[in-house]
Amino acid sequence: MNQDTMKQRAAEAALDYVEDGLIGVGTGSTVNHFIDLLATIKERIDGVVSSSEASTARLNEHGIPVLDLNIAGELALYVDGADESNHQLQLIKGGGGALTREKIVAAASRRFVCIADESKLVERLGRFPLPVEVIPMARSYVARELVNLGGTPVWREGFVTDNGNLILDVRDLEIREPIGLEQEINAIAGVVTVGLFTRRGADVLILGGPDGTRTLTAN
Numbered sequence: 001m002n003q004d005t006m007k008q009r010a011a012e013a014a015l016d017y018v019e020d021g022l023i024g025v026g027t028g029s030t031v032n033h034f035i036d037l038l039a040t041i042k043e044r045i046d047g048v049v050s051s052s053e054a055s056t057a058r059l060n061e062h063g064i065p066v067l068d069l070n071i072a073g074e075l076a077l078y079v080d081g082a083d084e085s086n087h088q089l090q091l092i093k094g095g096g097g098a099l100t101r102e103k104i105v106a107a108a109s110r111r112f113v114c115i116a117d118e119s120k121l122v123e124r125l126g127r128f129p130l131p132v133e134v135i136p137m138a139r140s141y142v143a144r145e146l147v148n149l150g151g152t153p154v155w156r157e158g159f160v161t162d163n164g165n166l167i168l169d170v171r172d173l174e175i176r177e178p179i180g181l182e183q184e185i186n187a188i189a190g191v192v193t194v195g196l197f198t199r200r201g202a203d204v205l206i207l208g209g210p211d212g213t214r215t216l217t218a219n
């Protein structure tokens, strides 16, 4: 079974968590399946807060109302994908470069349901290069600081985030203490946010696989 079908299965299972009201959606190929499915029940929801211009465009195509987070206030549910999850449901996100808005919408939501194919579940975070959104003038400085932390940062050249910033993808990092590392990287001057989601990890992880889905919940 191909990976995309497994992503679709996870997205289908996430529909069960949708209640009336406002929900947040993330970004990526798994979330695209979720948005397409959400369109089939759009009468049930009041609107969506989007984490990226790409997701907003897809929601608009379906005629799903997109709201500003400042107007929406607290959201009952946030649904997003991930590049990696450990068993504590701490995540690496940002493969699509939307990590900062994703972290904001996740933080503003009562429940975070993460949807992914089963290959995203890992014993230890860090095989996937860790994305860091950086203010453009700080790119070289932040890269040197990330080298000091033991990483090998690679500038995602040609890519500009929805916030007008750059992404450094950091390889070779030993992520032994995800919570501490999230704080440490976020404290570097010029970093907008790191793609580690530990303070606000997922509450529920739905993994699509060849035999259906399985669901993990955070303790």
Ligand SMILES: O=C(CO)[C@H](O)[C@H](O)COP(=O)(O)O
Pocket (backbone or CB within 6 Å): 026, 027, 028, 029, 030, 031, 080, 081, 082, 083, 092, 093, 094, 095, 096, 097, 098, 099, 102
């Ligand atoms: O963090 C993200 C975007 O910034 C995505 O959730 C992550 O990259 C997973 O993407 P996909 O669903 O395409 O595998």
